[in-house]
Amino acid sequence: MNIRISVPLMLALFLGSIFCLSGSLQARDFERGDVNEDGSLDIADAIEMLNHMFLGEVAYCQDSMDVNDDGILDISDAIVTVSYLFLGGDAPEAPFGFCGPDLTEDKLTCESYSLCNLGDAIPGLDRDTFESFVRGRVLMSKDFTAEEGLGPFYNATSCTACHSTPVVGGSSPIYRNFFFAAVGAPGSQGPIWDPPVPSIVMPAYALPGNPRPAFPDPSQVGNNPVTIVQRNAPPQLGVGLFERISNATIFANADPDDADGDGISGRFNTDGNGNLGRFGYKSQANFLEAFLRGASNNQMGITTDPFLGSGGIVSAAMLQVSAGFDLPTTDDDLIDDPEISVQDFGDIVIFSMFVAPPPKGEMGADELAGETLFHQMDCAKCHVPVLESDLGPVEAYTDLLLHDMGPGLADGISMGMPQFSTISLGTTATEFRTQPLWGVGLHGPWIHDGRADTMHDAILMHGGEAQASRDAYEALTPAQQQTVIRFLEAL
Amino acid sequence: MKNHNFLPLTLFALLVLSMTISVVNAEIIDDDTPVPPVGALGGPDRELNPDELEQWIRGRKIFDRDWDQSEGLGTPDINADSCRSCHQKPVIGAAGGLDVNVTRFGFDNGGAGPFQDLPGGQVASKGRRPDTPGREDADPQADIFEQRQTPSVLGLGLIDTIPDVEILSHEDPNDVDGDGCRGVARIIDIAGVPEVGKFGWKSQIPTLSDFLRDASTGEVGLTLVDDGRGFGLLTDSDTVPDPEFPADEFADMLFYCAHLAYPPRGGNPDPQVAVGEVLFDDVGCGICHIPILEGTGGPVPLYSDLLLHNIHPADFRGVGEDGAAVGFYRTPPLWGIRDTAPYLHDGRATTIEDAILAHEGEASIMMQNFYALTPEERAALLLFLSDL
Numbered sequence: 001m002n003i004r005i006s007v008p009l010m011l012a013l014f015l016g017s018i019f020c021l022s023g024s025l026q027a028r029d030f031e032r033g034d035v036n037e038d039g040s041l042d043i044a045d046a047i048e049m050l051n052h053m054f055l056g057e058v059a060y061c062q063d064s065m066d067v068n069d070d071g072i073l074d075i076s077d078a079i080v081t082v083s084y085l086f087l088g089g090d091a092p093e094a095p096f097g098f099c100g101p102d103l104t105e106d107k108l109t110c111e112s113y114s115l116c117n118l119g120d121a122i123p124g125l126d127r128d129t130f131e132s133f134v135r136g137r138v139l140m141s142k143d144f145t146a147e148e149g150l151g152p153f154y155n156a157t158s159c160t161a162c163h164s165t166p167v168v169g170g171s172s173p174i175y176r177n178f179f180f181a182a183v184g185a186p187g188s189q190g191p192i193w194d195p196p197v198p199s200i201v202m203p204a205y206a207l208p209g210n211p212r213p214a215f216p217d218p219s220q221v222g223n224n225p226v227t228i229v230q231r232n233a234p235p236q237l238g239v240g241l242f243e244r245i246s247n248a249t250i251f252a253n254a255d256p257d258d259a260d261g262d263g264i265s266g267r268f269n270t271d272g273n274g275n276l277g278r279f280g281y282k283s284q285a286n287f288l289e290a291f292l293r294g295a296s297n298n299q300m301g302i303t304t305d306p307f308l309g310s311g312g313i314v315s316a317a318m319l320q321v322s323a324g325f326d327l328p329t330t331d332d333d334l335i336d337d338p339e340i341s342v343q344d345f346g347d348i349v350i351f352s353m354f355v356a357p358p359p360k361g362e363m364g365a366d367e368l369a370g371e372t373l374f375h376q377m378d379c380a381k382c383h384v385p386v387l388e389s390d391l392g393p394v395e396a397y398t399d400l401l402l403h404d405m406g407p408g409l410a411d412g413i414s415m416g417m418p419q420f421s422t423i424s425l426g427t428t429a430t431e432f433r434t435q436p437l438w439g440v441g442l443h444g445p446w447i448h449d450g451r452a453d454t455m456h457d458a459i460l461m462h463g464g465e466a467q468a469s470r471d472a473y474e475a476l477t478p479a480q481q482q483t484v485i486r487f488l489e490a491l
Numbered sequence: 492m493k494n495h496n497f498l499p500l501t502l503f504a505l506l507v508l509s510m511t512i513s514v515v516n517a518e519i520i521d522d523d524t525p526v527p528p529v530g531a532l533g534g535p536d537r538e539l540n541p542d543e544l545e546q547w548i549r550g551r552k553i554f555d556r557d558w559d560q561s562e563g564l565g566t567p568d569i570n571a572d573s574c575r576s577c578h579q580k581p582v583i584g585a586a587g588g589l590d591v592n593v594t595r596f597g598f599d600n601g602g603a604g605p606f607q608d609l610p611g612g613q614v615a616s617k618g619r620r621p622d623t624p625g626r627e628d629a630d631p632q633a634d635i636f637e638q639r640q641t642p643s644v645l646g647l648g649l650i651d652t653i654p655d656v657e658i659l660s661h662e663d664p665n666d667v668d669g670d671g672c673r674g675v676a677r678i679i680d681i682a683g684v685p686e687v688g689k690f691g692w693k694s695q696i697p698t699l700s701d702f703l704r705d706a707s708t709g710e711v712g713l714t715l716v717d718d719g720r721g722f723g724l725l726t727d728s729d730t731v732p733d734p735e736f737p738a739d740e741f742a743d744m745l746f747y748c749a750h751l752a753y754p755p756r757g758g759n760p761d762p763q764v765a766v767g768e769v770l771f772d773d774v775g776c777g778i779c780h781i782p783i784l785e786g787t788g789g790p791v792p793l794y795s796d797l798l799l800h801n802i803h804p805a806d807f808r809g810v811g812e813d814g815a816a817v818g819f820y821r822t823p824p825l826w827g828i829r830d831t832a833p834y835l836h837d838g839r840a841t842t843i844e845d846a847i848l849a850h851e852g853e854a855s856i857m858m859q860n861f862y863a864l865t866p867e868e869r870a871a872l873l874l875f876l877s878d879l
Contacts, residue, residue: 211634
């Protein structure tokens with residue numbers, strides 16, 4: 001292949017890409033020997049090395065297996081590991097015990113190592129899934145054009161428009177906020193896209209040359225009150241793991257009537273099909289594929305087909321928040337639906353399902369002091385540090401339940417489908433899902449609409465069930481408050 | 492992970508990925524971000540002395556900075572929370588995509604005209620400070636909406652050096668030379684003194700400083716120190732004390748923008764590029780897209796006359812302003828267009844070819860010439876344009 005690239009173009013590409021890509025193409029940081037990315041070197045890592053070398057098991061960071069840094073993966077790497085662990089032998093070469101690049105020249109690769117690189121895949125994916133993940137990460141940044149189906153109404157032209165702080169799959173600053181209009185009195189607001197009175201994501205744009213869309217349609221709204229709120233893009237890193245947490249695990253923390261009298265309830269929400277909610281600021285969505293298909297249509301006007309085929313006609317009332325899980329999305333532009341193939345959208349879903357949570361930072365004395373205060377102030381009553389999943393512990397610092405956050409944060413929006421559940425009434429106007437805190441320091445601004453410039457501000461905005469914890473934080477000395485922030489930044 | 496193939500492989504990967512990776516929504520400049528070479532895309536326009544370089548680097552950081560609500564973000568309305576929010580494709584300082592367009596509106600009586608602004612304002616901003624309820628909507632009477640694309644800032648310092656007389660010398664309001672192309676300058680009254688507009692889709696802004704002031708308020712919602720020229724707001728309705736944009740920081744940002752190099756040519760060695768360049772002239776593109784205007788510091792290879800033209804069909808609906816009627820837009824400079832899709836004032840053209848095909852009105856003769864070209868000739872012309 002003969003590719004002619006002029007020097008200025010090469011330079012432009014190079015510079016442009018440094019600015020745009022930071023992290024995704026440079027040699028990856030890794031920890032030598034920690035093959036399974038669990039943060040420590042032990043016999044399991046040696047076993048994984050051998051499985052890779054002799055049984056052909058996939059691994060995506062060869063560098064981490066090259067324990068003696070000789071540029072070759074062989075039995076000697078396992079021997080060095082075992083010798084270090086049990087016989088007092090030499091430690092693996094650097095980077096060992098910390099994240100760093102490979103400083104010696106060899107032909108080994110490192111395609112993914114989530115313990116040291118934001119936005120990489122969780123370990124252990126099979127080759128097909130991993131390749132789909134990598135394709136999906138690229139498609140996240142695809143800019144859709146009108147010819148490809150963008151619109152007729154949209155807020156963004158790509159997923160990364162709103163999900164790229166600080167890496168693909170992240171969050172965004174305030175200017176990428178979108179508006180959501182809930183139609184009806186709080187408590188009885190119409191679900192999204194549900195005629196005749198739909199609540200709706202308000203698009204900022206129609207395709208050029210067309211009038212700005214009047215959403216919600218005034219003729220449909222009639223005399224119903226309209227509540228307009230903002231939403232800051234939720235970060236995606238690690239969200240796939242929420243699908244792996246069982247209903248029973250989430251139920252275990254629920255206390256809808258505050259039976260234990262600690263002032264903290266913990267209710268759950270359900271999606272349009274009566275399934276326990278996990279996603280969204282109101283925990284209103286259960287199924288990642290459907291949630292993403294909803295965002296694709298509501299934010300970009302890109303229509304999709306359900307992966308498992310359409311289940312037939314689903315009542316419009318089921319289209320809560322996102323696409324009905326088995327219903328195609330359609331729009332009124334001239335491009336045939338679906339506007340992205342199941343294969344391509346599948347790659348995006350796979351990326352979201354398997355993008356790893358942000359790796360934990362260094363826990364020094366300050367951070368540990370902050371952690372102690374975090375528990376003393378009862379923050380962990382809602383920001384539950386760990387939930388179990390079938391893929392292991394999920395250290396997201398959330399219970400995925402709804403809590404009353406008081407009048408200051410109340411947005412007047414009720415979401416949920418109480419008619420599908422005898423025990424959930426949907427959210428009230430003051431309730432929000434406990435926001436996961438993993439990676440919370442990576443993506444300001446904070447709070448559902450980005451109203452907090454700093455995490456300190458965000459804590460002080462807590463009210464309702466969190467009032468006592470908030471007051472406890474306010475009563476700390478500035479130095480103590482700083483340790484709490486340091487702890488949060490390390491999550 | 493180093494081997495002797497690393498550099499070419501990386502460049503190839505970058506080539507592939509640069510076609511798909513497009514948006515960075517938060518701060519991208521830190522203290523370690525390299526300064527691109529002089530004359531390169533996003534780099535300084537000339538060798539800077541150490542003090543100047545420091546100021547340029549400070550200015551770039553301010554251009555990139557996500558303004559906090561506590562610092563005065565919003566009027567409360569916003570279209571962006573930094574300059575870089577919109578000016579980032581393909582490098583900081585350049586252009587933006589369809590989802591950072593600005594929405595302008597008015598009333599033209601269903602197309603019958605005349606266009607008039609409405610009491611409810613001129614712009615429906617995309618966003619708003621979250622502490623202010625609702626969003627800025629268009630006046631309910633509005634029946635005409637016009638989106639405006641983010642223009643690249645690269646090279647604007649050089650355009651700032653073009654004297655008014657140079658622009659006026661190309662005016663031909665009555666088409667005296669009979670080429671179908673007219674061209675009128677936009678005259679702006681600045682405190683009683685007429686100046687020629689050089690910036691903005693309707694050439695509504697005379698200087699780079701005015702342009703940055705206008706956008707700092709209009710898009711980011713920052714208030715400014717009064718410079719007596721009428722661009723940018725001095726006060727707004729958020730609770731942060733005015734001026735929100737400190738004068739010294741604004742000066743740094745102005746210095747950075749004034750010393751951003753104009754976009755360099757692509758440098759495609761294909762001989763058809765030169766063939767296309769001749770055709771560009773033959774077809775008559777260069778009558779409005781004048782390759783070079785003379786600035787006080789030397790030639791400015793911008794491919795524009797900075798005059799207003801109407802290249803739209805008679806039934807075109809859009810925004811009209813005093814001195815720039817409906818359908819009239821400033822000839823957009825073509826330097827850098829290979830990197831700044833989509834095209835036209837509202838981004839309705841996805842490709843350069845789409846943009847060419849949208850030319851009518853004053854460009855009718857040129858379009859007849861364009862249609863008369865052979866497919867090979869058109870390809871050569873497009874190749875030339877794709878090298879700008």
